[in-house]
Amino acid sequence: xxxxxxxxxxxxxxxxxxxxxxxxxxxxxxxxxxxxxxxxxxxxxxxxxxxxxxxxxxxxxxxxxxxxxxxxxxxxxxxxxxxxxxxxxxxxxxxxxxxxxxxxxxxxxxxxxxxxxxxxxxxxxxxxxxxxxxxxxxxxxxxxxxxxxxxxxxxxxxxxxxxxxxxxxxxxxxxxxxxxxxxxxxxxxxxxxxxxxxxxxxxxxxxxxxxxxxx
Amino acid sequence: xxxxxxxxxxxxxxxxxxxxxxxxxxxxxxxxxxxxxxxxxxxxxxxxxxxxxxxxxxxxxxxxxxxxxxxxxxxxxxxxxxxxxxxxxxxxxxxxxxxxxxxxxxxxxxxxxxxxxxxxxxxxxxxxxxxxxxxxxxxxxxxxxxxxxxxxxxxxxxxxxxxxxxxxxxxxxxxxxxxxxxxxxxxxxxxxxxxxxxxxxxxxxxx
Numbered sequence: 164x165x166x167x168x169x170x171x172x173x174x175x176x177x178x179x180x181x182x183x184x185x186x187x188x189x190x191x192x193x194x195x196x197x198x199x200x201x202x203x204x205x206x207x208x209x210x211x212x213x214x215x216x217x218x219x220x221x222x223x224x225x226x227x228x229x230x231x232x233x234x235x236x237x238x239x240x241x242x243x244x245x246x247x248x249x250x251x252x253x254x255x256x257x258x259x260x261x262x263x264x265x266x267x268x269x270x271x272x273x274x275x276x277x278x279x280x281x282x283x284x285x286x287x288x289x290x291x292x293x294x295x296x297x298x299x300x301x302x303x304x305x306x307x308x309x310x311x312x313x314x315x316x317x318x319x320x321x322x323x324x325x326x327x328x329x330x331x332x333x334x335x336x337x338x339x340x341x342x343x344x345x346x347x348x349x350x351x352x353x354x355x356x357x358x359x360x361x362x363x364x365x366x367x368x369x370x371x372x373x374x375x376x377x378x
Numbered sequence: 379x380x381x382x383x384x385x386x387x388x389x390x391x392x393x394x395x396x397x398x399x400x401x402x403x404x405x406x407x408x409x410x411x412x413x414x415x416x417x418x419x420x421x422x423x424x425x426x427x428x429x430x431x432x433x434x435x436x437x438x439x440x441x442x443x444x445x446x447x448x449x450x451x452x453x454x455x456x457x458x459x460x461x462x463x464x465x466x467x468x469x470x471x472x473x474x475x476x477x478x479x480x481x482x483x484x485x486x487x488x489x490x491x492x493x494x495x496x497x498x499x500x501x502x503x504x505x506x507x508x509x510x511x512x513x514x515x516x517x518x519x520x521x522x523x524x525x526x527x528x529x530x531x532x533x534x535x536x537x538x539x540x541x542x543x544x545x546x547x548x549x550x551x552x553x554x555x556x557x558x559x560x561x562x563x564x565x566x567x568x569x570x571x572x573x574x575x576x577x578x579x580x581x582x583x584x585x
Contacts, residue, residue, distance in 0.1 A: 169440055175442055178443070178447075179443055182450060183450075190457060190461075193461050197461055200466070201464045208472075287475070290407055290413035290476055290477070291407070294413075339555050
């Protein structure tokens with residue numbers, strides 16, 4: 164095509180209009196066609212994350228986990244029954260990191276005070292730094308930690324511990340170079356559990372009462 | 379077609395140290411080796427195919443809106459790939475999710491389209507794209523190896539420095555935390571700029 168015509172206003176407008184229409188149609192079409200598969204993947208991802216928080220990655224979700232809502236605020240809660248019959252209470256967590264949302268699942272033991280396991284994920288944290296929260300290296304040390312100190316709720320600190328975190332039941336090591344994300348995780352756990360723990364306490368008390376009242 | 383189309387971007391006119399393209403993402407994703415490799419692969423594919431497509435379109439694009447047209451083609455391509463991966467390769471797409479924005483804004487892609495694809499035939503353009511992606515990837519990998527090794531004592535997440543060397547275990551060694559922070563990326567990239575240019579300065583600038 165000759166150069167003069169290519170620089171005319173009419174040609175430029177038409178070209179832009181056609182390009183926009185074609186790409187928009189293409190993207191809309193692809194998005195529609197692929198949506199069911201993407202939704203299924205996302206759902207499976209959530210289920211695996213819940214299973215990871217109780218150290219059962221790759222197992223059948225329906226066999227172990229029951230979805231329910233609890234308390235007057237209808238808070239979502241996942242109850243996991245392990246093979247030995249013991250119950251774990253999995254709390255969904257939502258918070259914010261440096262660039263976007265953080266989320267995760269924390270499984271509590273039946274005493275409602277100690278952590279059985281946890282799993283975290285993020286949308287857009289920095290690769291190699293904040294993004295490490297989704298790794299097992301980060302989430303594994305949460306197992307066995309306590310949310311209480313001298314019967315007072317103190318949650319779990321996610322800070323630089325200089326190797327002392329192993330001896331401290333209320334702290335885990337943060338991520339070097341990912342301080343804001345680490346703090347995001349810390350705030351997320353404290354804020355969510357502050358809401359959940361009173362509700363969970365009531366449920367657990369009812370459970371123990373049931374047991375003691377049985378003949 | 380010349381052999382130089384492929385080899386020059388790898389050694390002589392490498393995008394980061396010589397053309398000064400793509401520096402921002404080189405600082406962002408080189409904390410560890412794994413994200414650096416993922417990024418290098420993604421950028422190589424995107425530069426290759428966007429140069430190919432735009433070279434095919436080069437005689438039709440109106441001059442006044444050519445940058446916008448380039449941007450649209452690149453963005454559409456990246457979003458398409460991301461959508462397909464989300465449906466058929468969920469794990470890989472999770473790895474890539476944070477990079478999608480960085481790929482589109484990578485100046486290597488727009489820079490090479492503007493400088494090469496709009497003036498050359500489709501096949502050389504495709505090769506130029508792939509070679510520039512690889513040249514970019516090589517620098518990324520070197521910087522990431524230096525930073526992960528000295529900053530965390532690991533490579534691809536595996537420990538390289540023996541456990542008993544560390545001060546905590548009674549040894550003499552400690553990781554240098556400075557390497558995982560952005561300023562050290564700038565210094566390592568700066569050293570590479572120096573090395574590349576000291577070796578090639580004459581041949582590049584005389585051409």
